[in-house]
Amino acid sequence: xxxxxxxxxxxxxxxxxxxxxxxxxxxxxxxxxxxxxxxxxxxxxxxxxxxxxxxxxxxxxxxxxxxxxxxxxxxxxxxxxxx
Numbered sequence: 001x002x003x004x005x006x007x008x009x010x011x012x013x014x015x016x017x018x019x020x021x022x023x024x025x026x027x028x029x030x031x032x033x034x035x036x037x038x039x040x041x042x043x044x045x046x047x048x049x050x051x052x053x054x055x056x057x058x059x060x061x062x063x064x065x066x067x068x069x070x071x072x073x074x075x076x077x078x079x080x081x082x083x
Contacts, residue, residue: 011055024050024059031060032067035079043077 011020027049035041043061050057061079065071070080 011053013053017055020053020055021059024056024063027056028060028063028067031064031079032069035064035069035081039080041079043072043079046079 011017015023027046031041031046031049046060046064047057050060061071064079068082070082072078072080
């Protein structure tokens with residue numbers, strides 16, 4: 001039975017999901033340094049850092065939450081370090 005492998009499907013700009021995950025890891029580590037220096041980072045700044053790629057943006061937020069940052073919500077669209 002032939003089936004489609006979701007892991008090799010191309011997303012925006014022809015990147016696979018695994019490539020997008022690697023890019024998001026890199027972006028989140030760069031943004032973590034900025035958050036530690038400034039104490040706060042808006043969602044729009046994260047979107048710009050992700051190159052306006054929705055998948056990378058969402059993965060970046062996921063990785064920032066995993067790394068101990070408060071990613072906020074729709075009422076408070078900013079990322080801060082959890083104290």
